[in-house]
Amino acid sequence: MAAFRIREDAYAWFSNVEKTLPNGTIFDLYYFCAVTGLVTGSSDDPVRAGMPTKEMVDYFVNDYKPSQSFLLAMLVIAELKKRKVDLSEEEEVRSTFRELIGGNGDSYLRDEGTRRLNAYASGGYDYLAERFDQKPQSSEEFLRQFADIVGKAAREGPFASS
Amino acid sequence: MKINIAGWSSEGLRCPDVDVDLRQDGGESYHVALLQMPNGTGKTTTLEMLKATLSGEGASWDETKVRAMRRKDAKHSTGRFKVRLMVDGKPVTFELELDFVNGRATSLTTRPGSGGLVRGWKPLPEIRRFVESSFLNLFVFNGELANELFLEDKAKAEDAIDSLCQLYLVEDIMDFVEDSFDTAIKNATGPKSSQALLALRRKRDELRVRKAKLQRMRTKAVQDRETAKKASEELQARITAKTSGHEKDKAAHADAKVAEATAKAAVESARDLLLQSLRNPLSFSPAIGAKLVNWKNCLDELKLPEATSAQFFNDLKKRTECICGTPMTDVMREQISNEARLVLSSEETGAMNFIKSEIEHYQPKAGEPSLNDVMLDRLAALSTARRDHLKASQDVRTYWRKIVDAGGEEVKEWEKQQKAHDAKCGECEDLIRDIDDPGLNVRTGEIFSLARIQREIDDASKKIADATGTEMLRAKTAAVTKIIRRAEELARRAIKTELVDSCNRRLRQILADDPIALESIDGHLVLAGQERGSEAQTLSVGYTFLMTLLERGDNRFPLLVDSPVGKMDGTVRRAVGELVPTLCSQFVTFVINTERPYFVPALKRAARDVLHLTFFRQTPGTQRLMAGLPKTGVTRTADGILVEDEAYFEAFDMEVEGR
Missing domain, CATH: 3.40.50.300 (P-loop containing nucleotide triphosphate hydrolases)
Structure with missing residues (x-):
């Protein structure tokens, strides 16, 4: 079962955020990257690119269980968009879905689905890092800019109203 | 004695x-x-x-x-x-x-x-x-100890019991048991190569050394923190004494500090609420939710997932006859397999139904604000709270600068020294926090979490035991360890009950006009029926507890x-x-x-x-x-x-x- 992976440079970039987020976990940091990647359509497989990563859990932690299905749906939609598949193309929609989703684990992700989500987390981190002048100094500062960046991107990326 | x-x-x-x-x-x-x-x-x-x-x-x-x-x-x-x-x-x-x-x-x-x-x-x-x-x-202590016995985060009362009753010796017994286990399996050979076993033992030894080092580091950090804190407080007292006569500024500074603490708490509360919102990806924009609903509707139109899952076809292949009664042939089985590949499996169907159902139900009820509206409100609240906090911090600095400037060069030097002590105190607190961390996150560089080290030692011990075929001995060691832990737990409970009773007997005599009683010892002292007594009652209970504890065993x-x-x-x-x-x-x-x-x-x-x-x-x-x-x-x-x-x-x- 493939595990979620966060890039080591991303983890280091978030060090001040992690320190000042008393109830936060490393999964929060991964999520910040992954959701940014999905919303902006940015992906880059870190393992294939030879970037050092840290292995995490292979399931959605409790804080993200309520959002799990939305993240899975967003992954499928982002991949359909990337592959230029129209939502009405039954065969392609089905095969993309079964390629990514349906594993036996708690995450519902197949290994390929986890690998792709990790790729979006990697792309999302690059997207965020480019938009911050320097690594965030505190969780308050980061969350404010993060909400703003992803909110704006949602109006332009794969999730923009068509 | x-x-x-x-x-x-x-x-x-x-x-x-x-x-x-x-x-x-x-x-x-x-x-x-x-x-x-x-x-x-x-x-x-x-x-x-x-x-x-x-x-x-x-x-x-x-x-x-x-x-x-x-x-x-x-x-x-x-x-x-x-x-x-x-x-x-x-x-x-x-x-x-x-x-x-x-x-x-x-x-x-x-x-x-x-x-x-x-x-x-x-x-x-x-x-x-x-x-x-x-x-x-x-x-032998400073006057704060009697008060600190009541502080939940310090567990001084429990420490005092440990010291007097030597409950820490239980740890020595545990070490003895573990060492005996190690000696017993030292020369045992198992299914794994001796080289692999050696590597495992070396790893565990390194972990133990690291554990001991971390324990020493923690003890030193606690001492250094207390020393720095005390030095900082002493300097603060000197500054306060030296700047007497600026009571108006001091009062304003005290008020500003209260306002700053309140503003900081507001920032933390607003930040936690915003994080709660942001953990739902639909809160970023209504467009994301709309896109998901659109996809779900498309799946409905495509009749996905299908009513029949791939499992049906796979089960059919195993039968000797088709559902129409025709005997099953290899050609038919191949055709059925091809058909099965075109429909979703039962796991895929389950996952798709779960996702569709969640999307269908995410919409807020009529009259309730959308997820995006809630997030934007919380974002605005955090911005406001941060502005308030920055202003409050600025006020604290301004008043403090005024007080320090009035005190002259000597006070400025003390302030400089105080800052150094405060920084040292902060460093020690960071280190203690890292050492006390449960260590559940991914490992980054050297391990600081004692809990994580212990887990890794246990893991290595298990592997060594497995590798050397000493499973039974390990089980016995575990049983002895469990008994010792249980004995410690029972002893601790009995000692606490006896202490609480003795203290209360004494308190009934000492505080006959102002009665108060101990409820329990739960790391700290807990009073019966009230969170805190008056300061006089609290100190009386603190001193009575200490002396009752010290006099156990007829010692003076x-x-x-x-x-x-x-x-x-x-x-x-x-x-x-x-x-x-x-x-x-x-x-x-x-x-x-x-x-x-x-x-x-x-x-x-x-x-x-x-x-x-x-x-x-x-x-x-x-x-x-x-x-x-x-x-x-x-x-x-x-x-x-x-x-x-x-x-x-x-x-x-x-x-x-x-x-």
């Missing part, structure tokens, strides 16, 4: 050169001994030297620590501190000799029948555990307390003064002149006999004190004056040295 402090002497150290004799004409010690010293004369150093000498811990001080004990600007090469105890009427002495040139400290001990002074910390076996640091801290200990009533009001001082002498056989306390009112008269009423000592350094600033010296009872030391006289004690009016 009865232990009394007969006195101590100091030579060439930061604390004054003095020989303090707490005995009456060389015989029994006074029931109460009051030592009045102005702030800045060396009370804290004296207390530190007393503890370091008695516990023998001074002998392991590093060079910096040893040299830091030399009096400022002094040139002498050695210093010496000597504590004299009476143990069941027999003299025992502990000495600490400091070599400032080589930065070394050496313990020396004298005990009955030992034939004189011996090098090293060698107390009588029967008193050894009572002078070890953890125990010593129960009867002195109490040596630095500044027992520092910031208390008259009622509380009176209550503590009347109570403490009734609890112990000897009470020795360091006070300053402002602590005398209410406290000293109450002590005198409750004590059998009282020794009044006053000490001050001989400097130009203390010249005025020389005029009122009594005719007798005055001892001139190398750097100060020690006066044994009640009237002089009562009239002494210097709070801080030189002022």
